[in-house]
Amino acid sequence: MASALAIERPDYGIDAPTVIRNLALAGGAALVVAALTLLGVIPRHLHLGSSVTLAVLPSVLPAGIVLCATACWMYFGSKYGKIAERDKLVGRIEWKGSERVLDVGCGRGLILVGAAKKLSTGSAVGVDIWQAEDLSGNRPEIPLKNAALEGVAGRVSVETADMRRLPFPDGSFDVVLSRAVVHNLYSSADRATAIREIARVLKPGGRAVITDIRHHDEYREAFEKGGCEVRLLDSRLSSALYALFTLGSLRPNTTLARKAG
Numbered sequence: 001m002a003s004a005l006a007i008e009r010p011d012y013g014i015d016a017p018t019v020i021r022n023l024a025l026a027g028g029a030a031l032v033v034a035a036l037t038l039l040g041v042i043p044r045h046l047h048l049g050s051s052v053t054l055a056v057l058p059s060v061l062p063a064g065i066v067l068c069a070t071a072c073w074m075y076f077g078s079k080y081g082k083i084a085e086r087d088k089l090v091g092r093i094e095w096k097g098s099e100r101v102l103d104v105g106c107g108r109g110l111i112l113v114g115a116a117k118k119l120s121t122g123s124a125v126g127v128d129i130w131q132a133e134d135l136s137g138n139r140p141e142i143p144l145k146n147a148a149l150e151g152v153a154g155r156v157s158v159e160t161a162d163m164r165r166l167p168f169p170d171g172s173f174d175v176v177l178s179r180a181v182v183h184n185l186y187s188s189a190d191r192a193t194a195i196r197e198i199a200r201v202l203k204p205g206g207r208a209v210i211t212d213i214r215h216h217d218e219y220r221e222a223f224e225k226g227g228c229e230v231r232l233l234d235s236r237l238s239s240a241l242y243a244l245f246t247l248g249s250l251r252p253n254t255t256l257a258r259k260a261g
Contacts, residue, residue, distance in 0.1 A: 010146040012110040013136040015078040015180065020071050027067030034061040085211070086114040089179055092209045092233060092256060098122045099174040104163050104198060105181030107135045109143025109156070115177060116152035122174075127161040134184055163194040172201045176208040182219070183212050191215055192222040199226025204261020209233075211254045219255045228257040 014020065036042045037056045044056055089111060093099075097120035103112040106126025116124045130138045140158050147156040161167050163182065176198050185191045198208050199222070208228070210219055216239075220230045233254040242250045 008149060010113070010149045011108065011137075011142075012082055012146065013078075013108045013138065013142075014075060015082075015135055016074065016133075017136045018133045020074050020078075023067050023071035023074070027064045027069075027071060030060040030064030030067060034064055082110055085179070086110050089177065089209060089211050089254070090114040090118060092254065093118070093175055093177075093207060095119070096122075100172065101125070101175045101177065102127070102166075102168070102173045102198075102201065104166075104176060104178040104194070105184075106143055106158060107138055109146040109158075111177050111179050112143055112156055112158075113147050113150050113152055115175070116147060116155040117150070119152075119155050123155050123157070126156070126158045127163065127166065128158070129160065129162055131184075134181075164190055164197060166197045166201050168201045170200055171203045171206075174203055174206050176202055176206070178209075179211045180213055182210065183214050188215075188218055191218055195219050195222035196226045199223055199228050199257065199259060202228070202257075202259040204259055206259045208257040208259075209254060210257070212252070214249075214251045216251070216253045216255050219257075223255070223257040226259075228259045230255060230257045232256075 033042060034057055037044055037060070042056060046056060095118040097118065099119060099122040101115045101119070101122065101124040103115060103124060103126040106112045106128050109126060112124055112126040126143055128138070128140070130140055132138050140160060143158050144153065144156065147153045159167065163178075164185070178198070182191055182194050185194060195210075195218075198210075202208060208223070212219070216232060220232075223230045233256050234252070236253070239251045239253045242252055
């Protein structure tokens with residue numbers, strides 16, 4: 001029993017830990033202010049000017065609840081929901097087992113390992129610049145460790161590389177995958193460059209599957225300029241609902257691109 005409990009399991013980290021921390025701190029602070037207002041420590045109304053009065057409790061309590069709930073949703077979704085997301089993403093491809101695969105922004109190896117599990121004679125390489133603010137504990141040795149724990153170490157490798165300058169010749173890969181990475185480039189020009197690089201390293205007939213939280217119209221345009229046919233795989237209605245409930249912050253969808261040839 002003790003030896004079974006001691007078995008080490010893969011750990012794919014927490015996405016956007018700084019964002020989660022900030023949401024939790026802001027939400028907690030708002031809830032503290034709400035509690036102090038209820039206890040009478042803070043006045044229920046603040047006079048901000050001769051004609052402006054702020055009702056404290058109706059202002060801070062909903063904000064605190066929403067911020068804390070969002071932090072919890074992001075944390076538990078990242079901690080426990082990622083394997084299902086991985087399986088869905090990898091399942092978008094009809095695998096032969098001999099593919100050469102690239103995972104752009106591989107992080108701790110979630111998608112990289114998932115792809116490697118579909119391979120027999122093929123191989124998978126992940127690239128990243130290992131930013132810890134995007135993923136907790138993001139270091140190049142971690143995806144290799146997770147690959148070993150999941151039994152696919154022989155089919156996996158990693159390189160330190162910027163997605164805007166992929167260090168591979170044209171037409172190197174049958175499949176390129178990426179999950180929630182390209183949006184981290186703040187400039188639309190940089191995002192277009194990254195997508196064109198993905199199109200460049202695809203073999204003729206190769207496929208790219210990009211799951212992200214926004215910018216899919218940009219990705220479509222850049223892929224088409226790179227000689228790819230493009231379609232969105234997820235419901236536009238679902239994306240619109242996410243946008244509605246997150247005030248336009250999230251518009252998730254999955255882009256499938258197939259290179260001509």
